[in-house]
Amino acid sequence: MINLDGVFRREWGPAVAALARWSGDLDVAEDAVQEAFAEALRAWTRDGVPDRPGGWIVTVARNRALDRFRRESARTGKEFAAVTERGDARMEGEDVHPVRDDVLRMMFTCAHPALDGASQLALTLRLISGLTVPEIARALLQSEAAVGQRITRAKNKIRSANIPLRVPPVELLPERTPHVLGCIYSVFTEGYWSTAGPSAIRDELCDEGVRLGGELCGLMPDSRDAQALAALMLLHDSRRSTRVDESGALVPLDEQDRGHWDGGRIARGLARLRAAEGATGGYLPQAVIAAAHATAPSWADTDWALICAAYDRLIVVADSPMARANRALAVGFRDGFEAGLAALDEVADDPRLARSNTVASIRADLLRRAGRRQEAAEWYRRALALNGSEPAKAFLLRRVAECGG
Amino acid sequence: MHYFALLLSPETDGPVDPEAQSAEMAAYQAFHAAAASAIRGGDALLPTATGARITGGPDSPSVTDGPFAESAEVAGGYYVFEAENLDGALELARQIPAAKYGGVEVWPMADAATPVPLEGANWLALLLEPPDRPVTPGSEQWQQGVARHVEFGKAAGEHIRGGAGLHPPSTATTVRVRDGKATFTDGPYVEGAEVANGYYVLSASDRDEAVKIASMIPATSVELRQLAGISGL
Numbered sequence: 001m002i003n004l005d006g007v008f009r010r011e012w013g014p015a016v017a018a019l020a021r022w023s024g025d026l027d028v029a030e031d032a033v034q035e036a037f038a039e040a041l042r043a044w045t046r047d048g049v050p051d052r053p054g055g056w057i058v059t060v061a062r063n064r065a066l067d068r069f070r071r072e073s074a075r076t077g078k079e080f081a082a083v084t085e086r087g088d089a090r091m092e093g094e095d096v097h098p099v100r101d102d103v104l105r106m107m108f109t110c111a112h113p114a115l116d117g118a119s120q121l122a123l124t125l126r127l128i129s130g131l132t133v134p135e136i137a138r139a140l141l142q143s144e145a146a147v148g149q150r151i152t153r154a155k156n157k158i159r160s161a162n163i164p165l166r167v168p169p170v171e172l173l174p175e176r177t178p179h180v181l182g183c184i185y186s187v188f189t190e191g192y193w194s195t196a197g198p199s200a201i202r203d204e205l206c207d208e209g210v211r212l213g214g215e216l217c218g219l220m221p222d223s224r225d226a227q228a229l230a231a232l233m234l235l236h237d238s239r240r241s242t243r244v245d246e247s248g249a250l251v252p253l254d255e256q257d258r259g260h261w262d263g264g265r266i267a268r269g270l271a272r273l274r275a276a277e278g279a280t281g282g283y284l285p286q287a288v289i290a291a292a293h294a295t296a297p298s299w300a301d302t303d304w305a306l307i308c309a310a311y312d313r314l315i316v317v318a319d320s321p322m323a324r325a326n327r328a329l330a331v332g333f334r335d336g337f338e339a340g341l342a343a344l345d346e347v348a349d350d351p352r353l354a355r356s357n358t359v360a361s362i363r364a365d366l367l368r369r370a371g372r373r374q375e376a377a378e379w380y381r382r383a384l385a386l387n388g389s390e391p392a393k394a395f396l397l398r399r400v401a402e403c404g405g
Numbered sequence: 406m407h408y409f410a411l412l413l414s415p416e417t418d419g420p421v422d423p424e425a426q427s428a429e430m431a432a433y434q435a436f437h438a439a440a441a442s443a444i445r446g447g448d449a450l451l452p453t454a455t456g457a458r459i460t461g462g463p464d465s466p467s468v469t470d471g472p473f474a475e476s477a478e479v480a481g482g483y484y485v486f487e488a489e490n491l492d493g494a495l496e497l498a499r500q501i502p503a504a505k506y507g508g509v510e511v512w513p514m515a516d517a518a519t520p521v522p523l524e525g526a527n528w529l530a531l532l533l534e535p536p537d538r539p540v541t542p543g544s545e546q547w548q549q550g551v552a553r554h555v556e557f558g559k560a561a562g563e564h565i566r567g568g569a570g571l572h573p574p575s576t577a578t579t580v581r582v583r584d585g586k587a588t589f590t591d592g593p594y595v596e597g598a599e600v601a602n603g604y605y606v607l608s609a610s611d612r613d614e615a616v617k618i619a620s621m622i623p624a625t626s627v628e629l630r631q632l633a634g635i636s637g638l
C-alpha cells in the first residue's frame with residue numbers, strides 16, 4: 001500500500017477548485033474528486049504514482065463527473081452539451097497543475113461575507129484543505145452531524161442564492177480580502193488557541209493555517225496584509241512546541257525554553273514581516289509584537305516600548321477590548337505594574353470581555369509581579385471560574401498554588 | 406437571477422420631521438435612478454396599523470388588524486431585483502436608504518416574477534412560515550404547495566399582479582450599513598421569527614377585498630400591507 005496522504009493534501013484543494021470552475025457546482029466537484037482519489041488508490045498501488053498526480057486526478061474526476069451528468073436524466077440534451085463543451089474549452093491545452101487561480105477563487109467563495117464565520121471555516125477545511133467531516137468535527141470539537149449540516153447548508157446557499165465562484169472584481173477586493181484573511185487566521189487560531197477541551201493545540205489546524213497563509217501570499221503577491229498574516233502565524237507557531245509542558249499545562253511566554261523555538265519559522269516569519277511593510281490592517285502590529293518576542297534574547301531584554309507602540313497602532317487600526325487588555329500587560333512591563341493595572345481598569349468593565357478570563361488573568365499576573373500575592377491568588381481563582389481550556393486551567397491552578405492561595 | 410429585498414426598520418409613530426422626510430424621498434429617488442436597470446418592482450408599505458395578519462389558511466382564516474406589537478422592526482418596503490449573482494444583489498441592497506438605519510433582507514427567488522405595471526390600490530401579501538419548517542423549492546411538499554397556489558391563482562385571477570416563491574431562510578442575507586460600512590449577516594434579520602417563503606402583489610378596490618383575497622392564500626400566515634404607491638416603479 002502506498003501512502004497517498006501527502007499527494008492528497010497537496011492535490012485535493014486545487015483539484016476540487018478546478019472541477020468547481022469546470023462544472024459550476026461544488027457538490028459535483030467534491031464528489032468527483034473524492035471518486036478520483038478512490039480510483040487513484042487502486043490504480044497507483046498497481047501502476048505507481050504518475051508524473052503529474054494533480055493532472056491525473058483532475059482528468060479522472062472530470063470523467064467521473066461526466067459519467068454522472070450522463071446518468072442523471074435531468075441533465076440531458078442541451079444542458080449536458082453545454083457543460084461538456086464549456087468544460088472541454090476550458091480544460092484544453094491547460095497545464096492542469098497547479099491551478100492557482102482556481103484555489104484563490106475557492107478561497108473567496110468559501111469566505112464570502114454572506115456565509116457566517118463558522119460556515120466559512122468548515123467549508124474552507126472541507127473544500128480547500130480536504131479534511132473529512134469527522135476530521136473537522138474532531139478539530140473543532142463539534143458533532144459530526146453539526147459540521148455536516150453546516151457544510152450542506154453553506155453549499156446549498158452558494159447554489160440557491162448564486163454566490164459566485166470567483167475572485168471579486170477589483171473594487172470589491174478591499175472589502176472582501178479581509179474575510180479571506182480572517183477565515184485563514186481562524187483555521188490557525190482554532191488550532192493554536194483552542195478555547196475548550198483537553199488539548200491546548202491542534203497541530204493539524206496550526207499546520208493548515210500556516211500552509212494556507214503561505215499559499216495566499218503566493219496567490220495575492222501584492223497584498224501586504226496577507227504577508228502580515230503569514231508572518232503573524234509563523235511567528236506564533238515558532239513557539240508551538242514550548243507552549244505546553246509534559247503534564248499538558250500551558251507554559252507562559254516568560255517560562256518557555258527559547259532554545260526550542262523554531263528558528264526556521266522565525267526566519268520565515270521575519271521575511272514575511274519585511275514584505276508586509278505598509279500593510280494597513282491589524283495583522284501587521286500583531287506580527288510586530290510576535291516578532292519582538294521571537295527575537296528578544298530573554299524575557300528581561302524584551303523591547304516593551306516597541307510592543308506598547310505596536311499595541312497603540314493595533315488599537316488605531318482594529319480597536320478591540322481584547323487588544324486594550326493585552327496592551328495593559330505590556331504597559332505594566334514598560335511603566336511598572338501599577339501603571340499596567342491602571343490601564344487594565346480602563347477596559348476591565350467592557351461587557352464584551354465579561355465571559356472571557358482575559359481581564360482576570362492579566363490582573364492576577366500584574367498583581368503577582370507587583371508582589372500582591374494574596375490579591376493575585378483571588379484573581380487567578382476568578383479567572384479559573386470563567387471559560388478556558390483544560391491546559392489553561394492547569395496553568396491557572398499552578399499559579400494559585402504559587403501565590404499561596 | 407431575481408432577488409426579493411425586504412426593507413426592515415423600527416416603525417416610527419408620532420410626527421416625522423418633514424425636512425427629514427423629503428431628504429429620505431430624495432435618497433430613494435436617487436437610488437431608483439442609479440439602480441433603474443436592475444429594479445423589477447418595489448414600493449414603500451403603508452404603516453402596519455393599516456395592515457392585517459391572516460392566520461389559519463384558506464380553510465379557517467382568522468384576521469388580526471395591525472399594528473402587530475411583537476416585533477421592534479417591521480417591513481417598510483420591498484424591491485425585486487434582477488442581478489447576475491448574490492454580489493450584484495448585495496451591491497444594490499446596500500444602497501437602499503433603509504439599510505443605514507434598519508436592515509435589508511435579500512432573498513433569492515425560486516422563480517422570476519414578471520413585472521406588471523401597477524395601477525390603483527395594491528397590497529403586498531407576505532407568506533410566512535415557522536422557521537423550523539422551511540419548504541425547499543423542488544421538494545415534494547413544494548410541488549403540493551405549487552398545486553394549491555395554482556388553485557389560488559385561478560380564484561384570484563387578475564387580482565394577482567405579481568409574486569414568487571422564495572428559497573429557505575438559510576439562503577437569505579441581511580445587509581446593514583453603519584458609518585458607511587456595510588455588514589452582511591447570514592440569514593434573516595430576526596432569528597427565530599416567522600419567515601417569508603413567498604409573496605404576492607394583489608390589486609383590490611379596498612382593504613376588505615384585499616383581506617378576502619389574501620385569506621385564500623395557502624400559507625400558515627399572511628401579512629397583508631398596502632403599497633404606498635409612491636415609488637413610481
